[in-house]
Amino acid sequence: MRYRFSVYYPQRQKYKHNKGKYVHRDIAERKILFRKLRKNEIVHHIDHDCRNNDPDNLCVMKYQDHINLHKIMDRCIKRCLLTGS
Numbered sequence: 001m002r003y004r005f006s007v008y009y010p011q012r013q014k015y016k017h018n019k020g021k022y023v024h025r026d027i028a029e030r031k032i033l034f035r036k037l038r039k040n041e042i043v044h045h046i047d048h049d050c051r052n053n054d055p056d057n058l059c060v061m062k063y064q065d066h067i068n069l070h071k072i073m074d075r076c077i078k079r080c081l082l083t084g085s
């Protein structure tokens with residue numbers, strides 16, 4: 001099942017492009033990894049703002065780890081919204 005960012009992105013945010021390439025991926029390759037992203041790597045925005053492409057706000061993760069991270073965060077946010085704790 002494909003994971004959706006329903007909790008964190010109630011209004012769909014758009015990633016910035018530069019000549020057809022995602023800016024956050026380009027920055028991760030040039031300023032964090034100093035190599036190309038591998039097929040199974042994803043660039044996560046730590047503050048969940050897709051437009052904040054500061055290298056300090058980007059984290060390179062394996063695809064499955066990224067899905068798991070968002071699942072955990074979704075659970076925490078939903079619990080917080082439902083119970084206030």
Ligand SMILES: [Zn+2]
Binds near residue numbers: 043044
């Ligand atoms: Zn993410």
